[in-house]
Amino acid sequence: MSMIVSSIGQGLLWASLGVALFLTFRILDFADMTVEGTFPLGAAVAVTAIANGMNPYLASGLAFVAGALAGLITALLYTKGKVPILLAGILVMTACSSINLRVMGGSSNVSLLGKTTIFSGAFLKSLPKYFDSVFVGLVVIVIITVLLILFLQTNLGQAFIVTGDNRVMARSIGINTDNMTIMGLMVSNGIIGLGGALIAQNNGYADVSMGIGIIVIALASIIIGEVVFGELTLNQRLVAVTLGSVIYQFVRLLVLQLGFNTNDMNLLSALILAICLMLPRLSKALHLNHVIKKGVAKYDAE
Amino acid sequence: MTQNKAPLLSLTNIVTKVNVGTPNEVSILQGLNLDVYDGDFITVLGSNGAGKSTLFNTIGGGLPVDSGQISLNGKDITHLSVEKRTAFLARVFQDPKMGTAPRMTVAENLLLAMHRGKRRTLQLRRLKQSLPHFKEITATMKNGLETRLSTATENLSGGQRQALSFLMATEQRPDLLLLDEHTAALDPKTSAELMHQTNERVTQEKLTCLMITHHLDDALKYGNRLIVLDQGKIKFDVRGAEKAALTKEKLLSFFDTIE
DSSP: OHHHHHHHHHHHHHHHHHHHHHIIIIIIOSOOTTHHHHHHHHHHHHHHHHHTTOOHHHHHHHHHHHHHHHHHHHHHHHHTSOOOHHHHHHHHHHHHHHHHHHHTTTOSEEEOTTOOOGGGSHHHHHSOTTHHHHHHHHHHHHHHHHHHHHHHTBHHHHHHHHHHHOHHHHHHTTOOHHHHHHHHHHHHHHHHHHHHHHHHHHHTEEEGGGGTTHHHHHHHHHHHHHHHHOSOOHHHHHHHHHHHHHHHHHHHHHHHHTTOOGGGHHHHHHHHHHHHHHHHHHHHHTTHHHHHHTTTSOTTOO | OOOSSOOSEEEEEEEEEESTTSTTOEEEEEEEEEEEOTTOEEEEEOOTTSSHHHHHHHHHTSSOOSEEEEEETTEEOTTOOHHHHTTTEEEEOSSTTTSSOTTSBHHHHHHHHHTTTSOOOSSBOOHHHHHHHHHHHHHTTOSSGGGGTTSBGGGSOHHHHHHHHHHHHHHSOOSEEEEESTTTTSOHHHHHHHHHHHHHHHHHTTOOEEEEOSOHHHHHHSOSEEEEEETTEEEEEEEHHHHHTOOHHHHHHHHHHHO
């Protein structure tokens, strides 16, 4: 039981990464590799700040700002420097690994043992085991999702969406697509930095290697959400990412129960994502759609 | 025939080159001069490579000019960005895929176009409040677009998409409308329908419009002025009664003289 609660908690905490990546991967329509650098950057900034006595909420906010700045650099390389987006992301990700070591004072792992974190509050301590991460994860993801849904309904949000959908048309109606891309990458990486800060506080440490495979986990939440829930509106798809993230953690739990260890997880994550990405092809080849939809298909369907 | 009033849009000695600094450097526009007056509906003819699309890209701001000046209402806009120019300029492209956002609905596309050239703020978009208006304007196209307001535009037919692109370009009245062979990708019947709707709207609203076409019949039938581009210059420019008197035969014999 506690393992299930723990998986839900982890799923909710990690969901912010999926939602952040949704902004770039699904709306702006490119894969942003920067996140592999901004996730440990957020963790390093928050942990170092907390270790030096900063308020944990303020430190988490600082992690957001650090992530957004890294996103800004990727965005400038891409929009103004005309560096291909994949390469721009890899450059900033690589640069971040040096910066993270600097931030953490040269050590590859900084512990939060005995420090006051978001999870140290009396209320969270009074909850049963693992329910603290469920609570924090839920509050954070609800706030992020609601804010994003509201944002996407504004005129600016619509301009942001159309930038990813049809850049030429966006420009032809007066939208500065460079600015939209910069904004998207900053917000996305800011949320990733915040996610790094939360997960580091939940783990009790920051580690320079904690960013490896992040993009695959975040993509897996998006893709699993899409595969499981099918045709949805944009707002529903944002919510589906969180559910996808929780499902991913369940799969992870299952895989660990099967006797694999945590070192195998990146391999397994990649495998799960690869299968999910190929599912549309596979279902066509194996006529899965026909099998799945049998019985619920409308008679008037073509 | 000369006009006394000042031109709306004025192109002076425009030279536009491509592949500058390479052995493939070519001048597309070679000292082009054009004055467009308020209310002009100009059909633009010319063979492939004559510079028609380059002319539009130059006016639209997508291609920087190498020399010359573009002014609108007397104001120099030669170096204004594409986005800034949309405050007074709207375009419909030839490719139905280019003018609309495929994954957004018809209504969402119209709403985006309503704010053409304006600052996008954190104000709520208020889509529902605009639906009655959208229903009204889409119904004028008479092709069933009004029943598909919540359909993603990727699921529309080519004709409906181009009709939508045209509505998006005109719902927020532009000072200048550029139609780049906007019916060329459509079947003859759909093309004729959209051409008819285009003419209705442009003449009713007294829009100032430049329309590239390869159809001599359309070029003769529509508009109050006709220009022919050849080798980066305007070789032929007729308006008013002179244009009305122009026949296909005369036009064809003119084309023979420039080739």
